Amino acid sequence: MILFDLLFMLLVAYITGFLYYGLYRNITARFQRRLGPPVWQSFLDSIKFFSKEESISHGWMFYLGPVIMMSGAIMTLFFIPLFHTGESFKGLSSYGNLFLVLYLLVLGALGNALAVGASGNPFGVMGVTRGLSRLFALELPFYISVIALISVSGSADIVCIAASQTEWNAFAYPLLFIAALFSFVGMMGQAPFDVVGAPVEVYSGPASEFSGKFLALLMSQSAIFTFAKLVLMVHLFLGGASGFVELLAKSFGLFLFVIAFGAMYGRFKTPQSIDFLLKVPTSIAIVGLILATWS
Amino acid sequence: MFEFLNQPEVIKTIVTLGAMSLFFVGLFGLLTRKHIVKVFISIAIMESAIFLLFIGLSFNREKVAPIIDATQTQVATMNDPIPQAMILTAIVIGMAVLALGVSFAIEYYKLTGKTEIDTMNEMRF
Amino acid sequence: MNIKRDIPTATLSGFALSAVLVLTLITILLQYLPLSQQRVGDALLVLNEKEGVANVVTTVVVYFRGFDTLGEIAVLFIASLGVGLMLQPNTECRLKAESNFMLQTASTLLFPLILLFGIYVMVYGHLSPGGGFQGGVIIASGVLLLLISHKNFEVPHTVIVAFETVAGVSYVLIGFMGLLLLDTFLGNFIPHDIANMGMLLSGGVIPLIYIIVGIKVGSEMSGIVQNLMQRSDDV
Amino acid sequence: MSSTLFIALPLLFGFATPLLSRLGKNALAYTSVLMQLSLLGLALSLLLAHSSTTVELISIAAPLGISFVLSTASLLMVLLFTLLMTLFSLYYLFQRRANAYANESKFFTLLNMLLAASIGLVLSSDIFNIYVFFEIAGISAYILSAYSKTALALESGLKYLLTGAVASIFLLFAIVLIYLHVGSLNLAVIAEQFQLLPYNVKLLISLLLLIGFGFKVEVFPLNFWVTDVYQGSTSLVNALFSGIVVKAYLFVFFHILYLFLPQGEFTLFLLYLGGVSMLVAEVAGLRQTNLKRLFAYSSLGQVALIFVAFAMQNIQAVQAAFFIVIAHSLAKFMLFLALASLEKTEQNMHIDRLKQIDSPFLMVMMFLAMLSLLGIPLFVGFVGKFLLLKSLAVEGMLTLLVMVVVASFIEAIYYFKLMGYMLHKGTRSEKVEVSLGEKMIFVSLGLSLLLLGVFPMSIAGFLQNAAEVLLDQTAYITLLVGG
């Protein structure tokens, strides 16, 4: 039963993720007054890449890196329940908790970093460095918001947090939500915090040595991961979801917001983004935390 | 006319004042003189002052020297012998120390040509 | 008149310090003048009637407070040793000129008398004012006289050392004899009849010790004087 | 057995040295060592007999004449002094072939006189007798200090002598006043009547004694000469100064203090005086580069520590003081002897030379001594420091406690600096030969530091007894004056 659940979750995430990605590419194209690719283009691309052979391999760690990334993404997905009500599609969430998920969110990045490191490409490492440097700054406001939510709801279980919202946390604690959103934009790799993958400056970033199946795996991972993160945000701030429609609606809304946000801003340099994240969203989050827990 | 001088209080006051003025002289020399011989002299003066003070204050005018002979057999009328014995010892000791000090000073002078104690700074501390 | 220009500050401050200290001392001393006091000396006077010799000071110095004297002898011994160590005899450092004939003759004549007087003072120390210290110093003054007057005069170093060694050792040995025989160090172990008080042969070890002290003081003082003399010219 | 032997025998040897030196080249040295060994044996047998306090009369009965009081406390000091002096003589014998002193017989005279005087200071119950021993010890020390007759040595001898002479004037003044007002020279009688004296006289006498002894016990405003003396003298002699001489003065000063002022009127003042001495000395030592002078500063600090411990005037603290006395005597003795071994080639070592010296044995021995001085556990230095600090804590003297600890820390700074130099990794060019005999002495000293540190209980009872005896004024009076 649980295996079926998990498999289904994976499927949903895979498809939805690519769907969102396709929509994203379309929407950005519209923003930029272009036509954009078909919605399923990315999905098809990934299938195609799976059949391509990779041009070069840098040893087994290089090989395992993407696998770790993929595993991380799937793990993240599994430990986040799709719905906060009902019995099904809870995944493995009852065996874990929010802290675990917070760490799982980073697992993929670590696998990526290892693989890129193993490739030995200096520019790849440059990207990883930027990513890791940015990571902690990115996480801080998010952590504060999450901690506040855990404290308020009295549980670190995602289902409980989702269920305990009488009104959406996003409205009950707007400051926390705003702070978390900043982080979330960064986590999604969107402007203005997208310097990691900056295609122009850093000769295609961390992914520069990946080709063929590696790239396919990375794309799939990205799709699943995006979906998992959206679901997490929905549960934390948007009152959770008790059905597919609700889940898709809320997550897509959030996704749209993030894209729109990203399209509006230019890109920060790494120190700039760290500086910004450590100042503005963190302050907002701290104020939010104090407001939320002051009694 | 000077009968009052025979009173023990007066005698002892005078002795005290005298001895202490000697002590002052010695102390002043010790604190201000730099020449090594002068310092030794100052020390000797201070010692003498103390000897004088001791003998003067312990001396009783009505009593005699503590020597028993045909005329003097009453111990009750004799002066205390201890201060004398002590001072005898102390004088010899003082003399010995001075002699030693002077010999040090001579030898030191021969080696360095210095006689003033504030210039004795061979040590590079 | 500007005092400061004439007198260094150190002198002024030394003056002030010593004046203040002495004035304070005088105040305290005069405030409580020791007038009539029961002293241990009085008890010793009484004790002397039973154990001592005619000159009570001698009894005190040699017998009652014999250890002080032993210590004092030791001080003198070390000092003479120290002076000897510092100013080692140097035959080249002698008086440069022979002194005048009259002085030489007079001192040669006087020296035996001085020596005799010294010995007298020493030997009769337990009966009359005087004693080993005084006698010893008198002898040393005789030696000094000779040193001043005779260019080549010298008490042989070995003689001095022999005297002071023998005297010092016998002093302590007498003390040990007392310890052995009477169970107190420096105890008067030679029979001394109190009836003999005032006679030359009285008082047991007391005159003996005083003579020893005299010899020791005489030789050590002579040694010191001689050492100082032999170096004094080139200072 | 007579306690007078402890004084009379060395005196006898001192007087007899010219004779003995005629007997042959080594006769003097060997007989002297033999005599010291027999004294040591005597002291040990007395220790084992564990008798109560005995009074040894000189000529006449106690309150009138001079007497020597051999209590547990004084026996302890006697034992320490004879032990150290014996070891010193042995050490001198072992290294004699390499560098003997000129006029060796005089050197031995001075050693024996110094021993006699130190023991006399400790044993005597008569204040004028104490003055005499004070002078004997002083004069021997002056000459020892100036012994090598270099400009440095003479300067230090001269300085030592001048301060000693001034100190003795104050001491004599105090004794004169005591006799004038009390009418006795016996410590017990004075102690009995001291409280009855007018306040001002009491104060004056106490202060004169403080100044007189203060020069000798190297307490703060009176100790500016000490470092010069240490620097000018040879390390060998310094071992005696810091191992024996100072300890004798310290003991007798506090002996007198406890007798005269059993209520501890000056306790607080003396405590802070000691504390300040300690801090000032240790701070001043921080940047010292001359080893001898550095050890002199450390001696000043340690002596001030002992001063503090004695000044506490209670049994625990005095016991602690005895522990520190033993620890410091042994350790400083060891350090100075080690320095003497190192200085065979060159006097006045700069601390940089420690980098060059190749002698693991001496290094290890110096480590042991330094660690003990710093009060590291497992060494006897710790026991003393611990007991003292415990006593301070119990009495609530927290400021002083912190002062002591800060001073220890500063001391640690420069001792570990030395150790750093010794542990320096690099080629070592100067090989130092240490003979087997010297090694045995170092090892025995080092072992005693360790053994006493690990098994302090072996002597703790004895020391406690000593502290009780030293502090018990009434018993002392009863003993000498009678009911």
Place this chain on the structure above:
Amino acid sequence: MEFSLYGLSDIVLSLKVTALANFFALLIVLSTLTVLFIAPNYRLKRSFYLLFTLLVASLFLIVYAHDYLLFFIGWEVMSISTYFLLSFTLSKEALHKYILFAMASALSLFVAILLLYSTQHSFLYEDAKQSYLAMSDGVQQLFTLFMLIAIFIKLGTIGFHYWLVDAYEESHNLFTPFLSAMLSKMGLYALILFVANITQATYVLAVMGLLTTIIATFKAIEQESIKRLLAYSSIAQLGYIVTVLSVADGMGGALYHALIHTLVKLLLFINIAGVIYVTQKEKLSDLGGLIYKLPQSFVFLLIGIIVLAGMPPLGGFASKFMIYTALLDAKYLLLLAGVMFSSASAFIYVYKLIYGIYLGHPTHKNLEEVKEVPWTFLAPQYLLASLLVIIGTFPGLVIPYINRILGELNLTLLSFETIQTLITSYAQYNGFVVMGAFGGIFVLVLMMFMLLRSKAKKPKNRFDIAYCAEEPNEATHLHYGYSMGQELKRVGLIHLIAKNSSKYFYDFLAKQMQYFSEVVRKIYSGNLLLNFNIAVLFLIILLLWSLK
């Protein structure tokens, strides 16, 4: 076992076997054995083993002592034997630095225990609380100050860490694992005793702990020397423990993390000891690309850094989880945020570590001949790594033991159901499932990937990489990542941390002290006139002061 000291009836000493003591004793045994395992690779003097034995003995004394005096004795002996152990390799300055801090620590501990003794006249742990309560307020603060200074120095808490980094960096590669794993744990043990027996000192611990974790983490990121990096990492890890000890129920988490940290630091330091053994290089910039030369070592380091970063599914996450929930329980939310922040920042330095040694391409050619480290290095790593994996899988395994300690200290027990789960009031965590899921997914993905696999060509040499359309050559600096984290300095806040160092403070202190000493030294000029004048002045002052 109680006995008295020095024949003094007023000092009762006690040695006692407690669960807490056993816990730390176990760590000591583990560290000693693993460290001794690699010892045959080095030529060591006999005195090294002697001192090492003394050190271990002193550690046991510290642990099994049941009164503060024995504890202190052990503490001092530990410091001194460590001093001599360090002296084999440390430079003079670093050595002096170490011992000064060690002495400061020992002496302030001494003052503290004496203050404790002063009220109730007992050194026993049982009486410590009472003694503390009997003090006046000022003395209580003084006591806490001295005690914490002693502990913080040993822990190397920020501000007191000046000695630690140099000591770690320059110490013998054999000894570094022990330093990090055990000696700092003794500071922790002291802190646990202090918190459990006497007082919590909440705010001080919280602030110090948080500052330590954050600052040390960023300092670690900057380092280019492996051992320095790990030294700062040790400081940061202990910072977590200090932080969690500031809350009422933090003891469980602290003990858990202490265990994990000991294991992981042993693993990491032994690992890099092996690397340094085969390469003779200690700087990240000189290393790189060793993954294919030392594959086993790489895996162990990977395990190590995963634990160090607190990533699931290994043991590191379990202890971090305990710490987080303890802080959450106490509602120290900002503190928790800070701790999590520094934990996230730690990713940079752990990545830097593994990248610098094993990944990338070495700039220098001479690493190509390197062989896998000897088995004596690998064996303890196998042991430690498997322990960490087991604890990760069964995080509840150690809970009963920790509970025994907590029960002994009269603290709230941790809830315990099965060995697979950790249960707290906020959430639970099933290590077995996480491990299983990760393993399963990993294997599935890998298998799928293998099925689709095609032959990829191997790079010809280390220059065969995409490099901006240029051809890298010998002169090109390929190993870029070792300097990662430099750009962080451009961020104001981090720049502040990087720029300032306690070095300035201590240098200033030393300079002032020396200046002061120079002034005081002038007193001892041996000027007798001055001395006599002052003596007389002294006499006059005393006389006039107290004259009636």
